[in-house]
Amino acid sequence: MTIKHYLQFSDFSLSEYEYLIERARIIKQKFKNYEPYHPLQDRTLVMVFEKSSTRTRLSFEAGMHQLGGTAIYLNTRDSQLGRGEPIEDAAQVMSRMSDIIMVRTFGHDIIERFAACSRVPVINGLTNEHHPCQVFADVFTFIEHRGSIQGKTVTWIGDANNMLYSWLQAAEVFDFHVNVSTPKGYDIDFKLVSPDHSHFTRFDNPADACEGAHLVTTDVWTSMGFEEENAARKKAFANWNVDSDKMRRAASDALFMHCLPAHRGEEVTAEVIDGPQSVVWDEAENRLHVQKALLEYLV
Ligand code: CP
Secondary structure, eight states: OOOOBBSSSSGOOHHHHHHHHHHHHHHHHHHTTOOOOTTTTEEEEEEEEEESSHHHHHHHHHHHTTTEEEEEEETTTTSTTTTTTHHHHHHHHHHSSEEEEEEEEESHHHHHHHTTTTSSSEEEEEOOOHHHHHHHHHHHHHHHSSSSOOOOOOESSSSOHHHHHHHHHHHHHTTOEEEEEOOSOOOGGGGGGOSSSSSSSOOOHHHHTTOSSSSSEEESSOOOTOOOOGGHHHTTTTTTOOOOOHHHOOOTTOOEEEEEOOOOOBOOHHHHTTTTEEEEEEEHHHHHHHHHHHHHHHH
């Protein structure tokens, strides 16, 4: 039997996303109404974190509990993960004791090797190259606020990271356009994008990339806790902050998103992230609802 995994955004078709979005809407409404909904009773999610997390852990753990199941958290400090056991062996063992596994790790090849040896579905909770759960929540949030994302323009300001690569895949699935502006030296790695480049346009000037956009989004320049090591990055990124001037270049009803955590005063000004166009709290909350739909679907 072929096992369905969710390792990158392009793993699902448009019709699967349409189904999941409808399920996420229903599940969110049940949550808001305090209506018990336990389709995953007696089911177990194992969460493997080789990198730290707040939102991903919380949304998967809370989501699994709310669906009636159990979530088990494993990290590299309190387990033997990352201490020499082959990833293939870890996948065999974990997947014989659980119904679904979420993995946050470094290289995408690691999660692919893990999934190849897993007897249960594997969800990508972030790799260096992809962050599909976050971009799924972002697309859901845009659709909640604006009805449809098809034909819209999303502007990405910042380095070419896992969020951007998932946005570029989402643009192909949902048929929207991404304006991309990355600082010099932090450009797109074309090995990580499909050969069809018709869904994105590159801009040298980040303000020009915001022209007419329906959504402007960015990410941290330096990972939380590693700020000092990354002083050179901050210098290179100085003009790639999202401020009110750039938001004025976007459509008058443009939204602002940030997957969080954020550094106010670096990649985004406080005025923008705390302003009326920002939907970052809805975006963070929607991780919970879309992932519950995902867990229900895959289990
Ligand atoms: N946005 C996101 O994935 O947050 P965490 O790193 O806190 O999980």
